[in-house]
Amino acid sequence: MAAKKKQPVTTDHSTEEKIKRAAKKLFTQKGYAATKTRDIAAEAGINIALLNYYFRSKEKLFDIIMLEHLQSFVQAMSVVMNDNDTTLEQKIEAFVANYIDLLIHQPDIPLFILSELRQHPKELVAKLDIRKFLLNSSLFKQLGEAMQSGKITPMHPLHFIMNIAGLVVFPFVGSPILMNVGSLKQKEFEALMMERKKLIPVWVKAMMKAK
C-alpha cells in the first residue's frame, strides 16, 4: 500500500514504465477488449509473464491506465474552475484552451473514456465525484449569478456544459470522419483546432445571450 515515489515521468526507462506506456497506447487506441496482453508485451519489448509479474492481470493494468486518463482530464478543469481571480469569460477561454491543447496531443482519450466507461460504470467515476466538484466551483457560482442578473439567458446549467464540451471535444471524437469529409491532413486538422481556441469562446458568449 506504500505510495510509489516516482520521478519527472518523461524519462523513466524502467520496465514497469515501458509496460505502462505500451498499455496506455494500445488500450487508448483500441479499447480493453480489442487489446491483447500479447500486443502490449510486444509493444513494450518484453513478454507476457513480465506483464503479469508487474501488474498481476490485464484488468488491473487497465484500471491504472483509466484512472490516469480520468485524472488528467479532471485536473485540466479543476485548475481553471476554481480560480477566484478570473471572470466567467476568462474561465471559458482558459478551459477551452486547456482542453484543446490536451486533446491535440492525446486525441484518443475522449473516445476511450466514453466508450469504456459506458460498459464498465466503474466506481472510479463515482469516486472522482465530478458532480460536487462542479457544483462547488467558482465557475458554477458565476454562471448562476450571470443568469440571475439577466446578463445571460437562463437555462439548465447542463446545457452550458454540453455546449462547451460538444464544441471542444466532439471534433476530436469525430476526427476520422471530419478529416475525410474535409479532405484534411492531420496538420490541417490541428490548425483548425487551434483556430477554435479563439472561436469557441466567442461563439459561447453569443450563444448565452441568444434569444
Added chain:
Amino acid sequence: MAAKKKQPVTTDHSTEEKIKRAAKKLFTQKGYAATKTRDIAAEAGINIALLNYYFRSKEKLFDIIMLEHLQSFVQAMSVVMNDNDTTLEQKIEAFVANYIDLLIHQPDIPLFILSELRQHPKELVAKLDIRKFLLNSSLFKQLGEAMQSGKITPMHPLHFIMNIAGLVVFPFVGSPILMNVGSLKQKEFEALMMERKKLIPVWVKAMMKAK
C-alpha cells in the same frame, strides 16, 4: 448477389432477422471485440451454428450491422440537405430535429460508429462518400452564399459542421457522465434533449453572426 426483397422491417420474425436484431443490439452496445457470437446466439434464442449458417462469420455479420447504421445516419441528413424549397435556417432546424429524434431512440449509435470506425477504416466510409454528397448539397451552396453576402461570418465550413454535430451528438455520446453530473434520470435527460431541438438552431444562428 440477388437483392433481397424484404418486408416492412418491424415485424419480421424470421430467424435471420432475429439474429440480426440480436447482433445489432449487442454490437452497438459493446462493440465488435467485446461481443461474443455466443452472446448473440443466446440473445436471439438460437445457437452459434445457426448464426454461421446464415451469416458465414462474425465479421460479415458485423459489416452488415455497421452498414445499416451508417445508412440510417446518412439518410437522416440527405433528406434535409437537398430540399430546394427550404432556407438555410429551416434546414438547420430540420437537421437538428431529425437527429435528436433518431438519437433519443438509438442513443448508442454514434459512439458505436465513431469507435469502431477509428480502428477499421473500412472502405464502407469511402463508398458512402459523404464528402461529395455534402459539397453538392443545396445546404452547402446556401452556406457559401450566406458567407459571401456577409449575412454570416466567414469561416471554414467544417467549423459549421463540427459545431452542429457537436451540439447535437455529443450529449448522447457523453450521456452517462452528463447524467451523473446532473443527477438526471433517463426521462429527464431526454427532456433536456427535446429542449435542445428548439435551442440549438437559435444558438447556431447566434454563433454564425458572432464577432
Added chain:
DNA sequence: GTCTATATACGGATAGAC
C-alpha cells in the same frame, strides 16, 4: 433449417529455470 458435438485457435495467466 436447426441442433449437438467437436475441431482448432487464441488469449490470459502461471510454473519454474536462469
Added chain:
DNA sequence: GTCTATCCGTATATAGAC
C-alpha cells in the same frame, strides 16, 4: 527481474445427425 514452456478456459467456426 526476465525468460521459455505450458496450462486451461474461451471463442469462432464446422461436421454431421436429425
